[in-house]
Amino acid sequence: MTYKTYADDLDQRLGQLYKTAAKPMQAYGGLVQAASSPGEIDSKTKELMAVAISITSRCEDCIVYHCRSALQHGATEREIAETIAVAVEMGGGPAAVYGARALAAFRDLKS
Template identity: 40%
Template structure:
C-alpha cells in the first residue's frame, strides 16, 4: 500500500515540472494539447477515458498517474464500484504488481472522498 499522500505527490510533481514547463514550453504545450484532445468527450466518455488512463497508470506502476487520474475520476463523478471493476481488469491484465498499485489507487480514492 502507498506510504505517501497522492495530493502531496501531485503538488510536488507540478512544482518540480514548473521550470521544465518554462524551458520546454513548446513540448509542454504539445503534451497539454495531446492530453486535452485525447481526453475530450467523444464516442468514449471522458469518464471512461479516465478509467482507461488510470488502468494504464496502475499496470505501468506510475504513482503520479494514479494521483492525477484518480482525482480526475472523482471530479467526473465516477463511483467506487466503477473504480473497483476497472481495477479488477487491471489486475487481470497486470498480475500481482497491478494488484499492489490497485491498493494505491483505492487509497488515493478514499482520501479524496474523505476530503469532500
C-alpha cells in the first residue's frame, strides 16, 4: 500500500468517526483548526512540529496526516529531514525508525 492510499484510507476512517461521534469530533475539529491556523507561528511550521511529535509518539496515522498537511503548506523534503532529525534527537532509536517512515510517507505523498 502506498502512503497516498494509506492517507485516503485514513480520511475514510476519520470520516466515519466524525459521522458516528459527531458532537465530540466537531469539538475536536474546532481545536485542530484553532491550533493549526497561522498566528505567531505559521501553519507550515506548526505542521512540521506535528510531524516531529507524531514521530516521537510513534503514531503512523499521525505521521501520514501531518506529512500530507506539511506538504500542502509548502514544506520541502529538506525541512522534513530537519524535522525528523530534531525528533530523533528527542526520541532516540525508536524515533529514527518512525522518522524513516515519515520520510517515506512524505516522498510518496509528494510524488
